[in-house]
Amino acid sequence: MDWKPHITVATIVEDNGRFLMVEELKHGRVVLNQPAGHLDPNETLTEAAVRETLEETGWDVEATGVLGIYLYTAPSNGVTYQRVCFIAKALKHNPEYQLDDGIVGAKWLTREELMTQRDNWRSELIIRCIDDYLAGLRFGLELIRPSL
Template structure:
């Protein structure tokens, strides 16, 4: 049996207690997620986090740290994802930016507002990453080493 984990990135962007979230359509329903996506060929993890955040929210961000590295197997399809979650500061919003297909829009939500919408989460990683961020898990970007 071939086991092919998917490398993904996610970004925690906070502004005054609100978190930048993405509403996206997945399997016919609208779900919430952090700005997140797959690593592209010839791209660094940091570049992927910046790109995915822009493509899904219209926001330019500056990564400032690493919140954590997570292994998650989706119960819906059995696929294993390795997620590298960054924290970043918002820099500039491009309200007319053409968001990726399947993206309904971006919204800023508090942790409590997210908890009230638990049935709409794409995965439990949403709250785990936010809670790790709120608990002070911020590791330096030097944790991410360039390829040789």
């Protein structure tokens, strides 16, 4: 068996009880997710989170902390993802930014609004990360150690 987990990053960006979410196409339907994506070669996890947020939402953000590290196996394909979820502060919106292929757009939603759209979640990690954030989980960025 050839098992290769995927390293991904995600970002929780909150503003007055609303969370920055991404609408993206997945298997021909629009789903909701936090700004998230894969780690690219030669970048840090923090750099990847900031980059993915910009590429998927048009928002420049500053990472302020780490929410947690999550292990998730997608029931649709059996792929295992290790997600490092960051907390970030929105700095500036770039409305003319060309979003990644497959991204429909970004929207700000409350937890309650997200709950009414459960059938459109990309995964259960969405609400788990938001609930961890709302519960006050926070770790410093120094938790992420760069390579030597």
